[in-house]
Every structure is written in C-alpha cells, then in structure tokens.
Amino acid sequence: MRLAWVLAAFAALVGLLAAGLTRNPREVPSPLIGKPAPAFQLPQLHAPEKRFAQKDMLGKAWVLNVWASWCPPCLVEHPVVTALAKSGLAPVVGLNYKDRREDALPWLKRNGDPYQLSVADADGRIAMDYGVYGVPETYVIDRRGTIRYKHIGPLTPEVVRDKVEPLLKELARAL
Amino acid sequence: MRSSLVALALAAGAALAQDAALEKRVMGLAHELRCLVCQNQTIADSSAPLAVDLRNQIREQLARGASEREVREFMVARYGDFVLYKPPLKATTLALWFGPFLLLAAGALLLWRRLARRRAPAPPLSEAERARAARLLE
Numbered sequence: 001m002r003l004a005w006v007l008a009a010f011a012a013l014v015g016l017l018a019a020g021l022t023r024n025p026r027e028v029p030s031p032l033i034g035k036p037a038p039a040f041q042l043p044q045l046h047a048p049e050k051r052f053a054q055k056d057m058l059g060k061a062w063v064l065n066v067w068a069s070w071c072p073p074c075l076v077e078h079p080v081v082t083a084l085a086k087s088g089l090a091p092v093v094g095l096n097y098k099d100r101r102e103d104a105l106p107w108l109k110r111n112g113d114p115y116q117l118s119v120a121d122a123d124g125r126i127a128m129d130y131g132v133y134g135v136p137e138t139y140v141i142d143r144r145g146t147i148r149y150k151h152i153g154p155l156t157p158e159v160v161r162d163k164v165e166p167l168l169k170e171l172a173r174a175l
Numbered sequence: 176m177r178s179s180l181v182a183l184a185l186a187a188g189a190a191l192a193q194d195a196a197l198e199k200r201v202m203g204l205a206h207e208l209r210c211l212v213c214q215n216q217t218i219a220d221s222s223a224p225l226a227v228d229l230r231n232q233i234r235e236q237l238a239r240g241a242s243e244r245e246v247r248e249f250m251v252a253r254y255g256d257f258v259l260y261k262p263p264l265k266a267t268t269l270a271l272w273f274g275p276f277l278l279l280a281a282g283a284l285l286l287w288r289r290l291a292r293r294r295a296p297a298p299p300l301s302e303a304e305r306a307r308a309a310r311l312l313e
Contacts, residue, residue, distance in 0.1 A: 031255040098224070124228055131253040133211035133225055 030131055030150045037064075037141045038129035042119035045096050045104055052093070052119045054145065061148075061171035063092045063164070064139040065115070065155075066127060068099045069107035071135040077154035078111050081138075084160050085114035089168040090140075094118030097127050097135050140164060142171050201234045204246055208233075209258050217260060 032038075041053040054064075065081055067074040085092040094115035096104050101120065108118070121127050130139065133152075140149040149167055151159055205219035210226040218226040229250070236246050250258045262268050300308065 029255060029257075031252060124225075128228065128232065128253065131255075133254065 030147075030152075032131055032147045033150060035147055037139070037145050037147050038126070040119075040121075040126040040129070042095075042121055042126060045094070045101065045108075045118035045120045048101070048120065052117060054141070057091070057093070057141065058145050059143050061090050061140065061142050061168055063090050063168075064095055064130075064141060065092055066095045066097050066130070066132050066135050066137045066139075067118075068097045068135050069103040070099065071097075073154040074136045075111065077136055077156070078114075080155045080157055080160055082112055082114040083157075084155070084164065085116075087165070089165060089172070091116040095127065095130075096120050097132065098122065098124040138164075140167055140171075197234065197237055200237050200243070201230060204233050204237075204243055205230050207247070207260050208250055209260055211254055211258065 037054050039054060041051050044050045044052050063084065067081075081092060092115055094117070096118045098121070100122075104118070104120070108115075124132075130137075131150075136154055138151040138155055139147055142148050148171070149163060151163070155164070202219050206217050208218045208229065210216045210218045210221035210223055210229075212223040212225050213221050216226075218229045232249075233246050236249065237243075241249075247259070256262055256268075262271060264272055
C-alpha cells in the first residue's frame with residue numbers, strides 16, 4: 001500500500017518533468033497577441049526615400065517577417081518564407097533588423113527576395129516595440145491591424161502548414 | 176574669469192553626479208530584468224546586443240523623466256511578465272509563489288506523523304507471543 005503511494009508520487013513527478021521537457025523555454029508567449037501592431041514608419045530597404053507604415057496594410061491580412069543578413073537562421077528559414085510568399089495567401093513584408101543596406105541588398109540578391117517590400121529598422125527600435133528578441137521572428141497581422149500570431153525562430157514547413165496557413169485562410173474567409 | 180571657471184567646474188561636477196545617479200537607477204532596473212536572449216542573465220549582466228539596447232532604452236526613458244514603474248511596464252508590454260525576474264503575483268502565478276510553501280508544509284506534516292508514530296510505545300506482548308519469544312531466545 002505504502003509502495004503504491006510512493007510509486008504514484010514518483011510517476012506524478014516523472015509526468016510533470018516530462019511535460020516540462022516538451023516545452024521550449026525559448027518560446028516566451030508574446031503579450032502582443034490580440035493587440036494592435038505597434039505603429040511604425042520606416043524607410044524602405046530598396047528605396048530609402050520612400051517610407052512604409054504598418055497602416056498601409058490596413059484592410060488585408062499580412063505577414064511581417066523580421067530578418068537580417070547577419071542571421072544564419074534567417075537563411076535557414078528563407079526557402080520557407082519564399083514558399084509562403086509564393087503561395088499568395090498573404091503579402092509578406094520584411095523588417096530588416098539592425099542590418100546595413102550594403103549587406104542586406106546583396107543578401108536578397110543572392111538568396112532571392114520573397115518580400116513585397118522590406119523596411120530598414122537600422123537601430124532595432126521598431127523591433128523592440130514588437131518584442132523581438134531573436135531574429136528571425138514572424139507575425140501574422142489581420143486586416144484591422146491586430147497581431148494574431150507570432151512565431152519566434154526560423155519558420156518551418158510544419159509551422160506554416162499547421163499554424164500560419166490555416167490562420168491566413170481563416171482571416172481571408174472572415175473578409 | 177576665475178569665478179566663471181569655478182562655476183563651470185561646479186556645473187560639470189553636478190552633471191557628473193547626476194549621471195552617476197542616473198546610471199545607478201539604470202543598473203538597478205537592469206538587474207531586475209531578464210535578458211531574453213540569454214534567459215538566465217539579467218540585462219545588467221549580459222553583453223548581448225539586445226541587452227545593450229535595452230539598457231540604453233532604460234537610460235533614455237529615465238533621463239526623460241520616466242519612473243521605474245513606467246520603464247517596467249514598457250518592458251512587460253513588449254516581452255511579457257517573463258522579462259521580470261520577480262514575477263507578479265496573480266492567478267496564473269499562484270502556484271509559482273505558494274507551491275514551494277505548500278510542498279514544505281506537506282513534507283513537515285508527513286515528517287511529524289512519522290515521528291509521532293515512532294514515539295508511541297510498542298503495544299505489550301500477549302501471553303502467546305511472550306512464550307514464543309522465550310522459546311526463540313533459548
């Protein structure tokens with residue numbers, strides 16, 4: 001009887017720790033989900049004399065992808081971002097984070113440019129408003145300008161298939 | 176000429192003292208905030224670029240006259256409660272705050288019951304047991 005108690009307590013502990021192991025401590029839940037996307041107006045990477053603001057996208061769902069030429073995981077996720085942009089589900093806008101134009105433009109030329117456009121956040125100030133702490137990060141923003149989803153780290157085909165695409169389809173239906 | 180030099184020195188000294196006070200407040204806050212890149216360091220201890228940015232952000236806000244509380248709220252609005260080394264007390268963190276005390280109390284209860292049982296005198300032997308013990312001892 002006593003042995004049963006000890007075993008039960010041990011099993012409970014194992015269960016708790018096993019559940020803890022399946023969670024990724026790097027994925028901090030963003031407090032920004034369900035909140036309006038922080039306002040910004042930044043120079044465009046390709047045409048610095050032109051500016052782009054988050055409110056230019058009001059009326060359609062879109063994807064904001066934070067990337068940098070100095071960030072290896074960004075290169076890893078690049079084919080996935082490219083596929084997502086090609087699917088035509090939603091425009092993908094790049095936020096070029098703490099990068100230099102002379103590095104960023106060749107990077108896009110080398111690896112392909114899936115973005116409708118990229119904006120340059122040279123000092124990372126706007127990224128701070130979005131709670132970015134590790135590039136790459138990806139946001140899905142609905143047509144009202146509300147952040148609906150955030151993914152930290154490189155996008156994987158699974159995340160796109162299971163999370164991003166269903167959400168974008170749902171947002172398109174809601175129109 | 177001399178008096179203006181003295182005034183200049185005094186002003187510089189005052190500015191330095193002000194800077195030192197500001198820096199103390201910046202570091203005080205930085206010690207409470209988690210560096211999200213490294214996670215087990217505060218942004219005061221970390222030299223990750225994000226930690227440097229956040230320290231600058233704190234300095235800027237404090238210099239602008241923001242209170243410690245306002246800076247903390249700025250960080251929580253962006254990075255969530257996780258950024259605070261001392262998590263706030265609310266419904267979702269009750270287990271975090273009081274769980275250890277609950278476990279301690281449960282352990283103390285168990286120990287107390289166990290010791291109480293040990294202290295209780297053993298029940299006296301029956302006649303038959305006594306006889307059997309005597310046989311065994313022979």
